[in-house]
Amino acid sequence: MGLAWSRRYRLLLTTSDAAVIALAVTVAFLGRFGLGDAELSVAGVSVQYQVVALIVGLLWFVTIGAFRTRATRMLGVGFAEYRSVVNASLFIFGLLAIAFLIFQVQIARGFFIVALPIGLAALLLERWIWRRWLNHMRNDGHYLSRAIVVGSPAEVAYVVKQIEKKSGAAYSIVGMALPEGDHLALDFAGEPVPLVSSLDHVAEAAHMHGADAVIVAGESSGGGTFIRDLGWALEGSGSELVVASGLTNVAGPRIHFRPVEGLPLMHVELPQFEGGKHLAKRLFDIAVSGAALVFLAPFFAIVAVAIRRDSEGGVFFRQERVGRNGETFPMIKFRSMVQTAEADLKGLLDQNEGSGPLFKLKHDPRITRLGAMLRKYSIDELPQFWNVLMGHMSLVGPRPPLESEVKDYEKHVHRRLYIKPGLTGMWQVNGRSDLSWEESVRLDLYYVENWSLTGDLIILWRTFKVVTNPVGAY
Incomplete structure (x- = not known):
């Protein structure tokens, strides 16, 4: 099946992002200069302000994409999407402000100041509207990623329960893979979750059942070697590998990865209660x-x-x-x-x-x-x-x-x-x-x-x- 829905949804976001940014830049330009022509000096050369507005809009649009605000893993889940949109917008406008200062571009402050808040507010509203639509579709069983959960019976049961409890998790559980000889009676969304594989044949089961994701629940018996081999087996299949961390009370922003000579170290920031x-x-x-x-x-x-x-x-x-x-x-x-x-x-x-x-x-x-x-x-x-x-x-x-x-x-x-x-x-x-x-x-x-x-x-x-x-x- 693949993530065809994800590609369609990202195309919708890309189109609406472009429209919102174009509208924000246009409103800022018309509010500052009206319908008349306007020029500014760039290193002693006169440039039409419409060209500058177009460049600002294009750079803004490209930066929104470069910050991966339309990545599948962000769609409809948590507030990481909104935070990325805000960070991308502040980054590009801060960068432009520095560039204009260095190259002595006489940018009109009215245009610059108005475009950012209008555009950012409109982008967040647009993303919220799309998210509401996406969650409505997911509640009806559409726009979900088909997933197989892998691990011990207790860990698989916990992960499936948590995913079912939070509809925003965006997964539909189509099967589970357990160690050889283990069994588990488990329901998801009112339907029994079938045992589709042992731990040795997860990649084949993912292909057979059209899984978009394989979720490894907790620590597998093979440890890091199992996850590495599974990742290799899933290469080119269109299925993504997701690891459910045992750090249940640690949010993503507190986790940082730092490879040292091929050893992936996970740094977990300790909570701070002052400052x-x-x-x-x-x-x-x-x-x-x-x-x-x-x-x-x-x-x-x-x-x-x-x-x-x-x-x-x-x-x-x-x-x-x-x-x-x-x-x-x-x-x-x-x-x-x-x-x-x-x-x-x-x-x-x-x-x-x-x-x-x-x-x-x-x-x-x-x-x-x-x-x-x-x-x-x-x-x-x-x-x-x-x-x-x-x-x-x-x-x-x-x-x-x-x-x-x-x-x-x-x-x-x-x-x-x-x-x-x-x-x-x-x-x-x-x-x-x-x-x-x-x-x-x-x-x-x-x-x-x-x-x-x-x-x-x-x-x-x-x-x-x-x-x-x-x-x-x-």
Whole structure:
């Protein structure tokens, strides 16, 4: 079969990228010069500004491609595609600015400054629209890469489960290859996954079943030699070789490869909990939370009046939560329960539906009529912008725990407290209260060790989508 869909999709991206860049450069040119002619001096020679605009657009388009923003491995998965588009755009405009300075090109700043933000915003919007379309097609079973998963039964089962859980993984599992004599009953998308080969004949099975990818799950019995030989056997077949790393909590940007005399060394950057990146995060928190509090003030007043009229008690609910490095702080929420909620908790403990140290009850009798609506759309959480502004919390981070929860933490779970808790986070955009305790911990620890400002922006955007279509909110 090959990746015919990938070639078609990349052609669509190439065409739309070219159209967006051409439109951005044209808008910038017309906004600066109108329909009239314009010239500039390049090393003492007059050049039509239309020619310069054309060169800028062509270089921008070529750089977008050179940064592999249309590579198959990026299509519809994670935010690496967006990050590459941003990096490519900033790189070429920075390079052009240096070149214009060196060669004394009298570029019009208005054109240069307008073209970048308009074009970059349009490129990201265009990629987002295409991604939405691609994910819609994948949900219907189209535009997926056919894959065979190779490894021990336990490792194959884990990888297939994770791929099925995340539709954005973009794979359709068409078979599995296990060590000789092993068997495994496994379903994917409601269909049984057939055993198509032993570990000795994976390449032949990939060809026979038209697999676009062979995924090696975990450590094979042959180690690096097995992967090397499999790569050789797949050469020229059109199937790509994918290795599912055992570094489950390490994001791609922290992994770097450095060959030393033929030995491929994998460098894994250790997480940093201080420094410039954290200062930038704090400045971002202050700017956004401050603006949000000003903008939402009228809405807060309306909610406050509604809470007062709905049930007896104060407008706000304050509760001690545990923040960074185990320090406690008073977290503020709009009151969504009856005034006696804390005292009533003891009588409900035997009905707990939460996992781990969490207390959760889908139909909690303490929640008021208005409170149910506030919780459904996370309106009760909005006063926490004040906690963010005060430095107790961050916009994005792990879920803020109670002191009683922290007392029951296993040793490794305390790593959640290495950074500030968040108003939103991985837990909120991946199911909220529907998550198991283990999955919630895994997501929070992954965030603690791999967060980035770009990732925070993606989580904030996904939070907005989750809030408008609430799942697991109770």
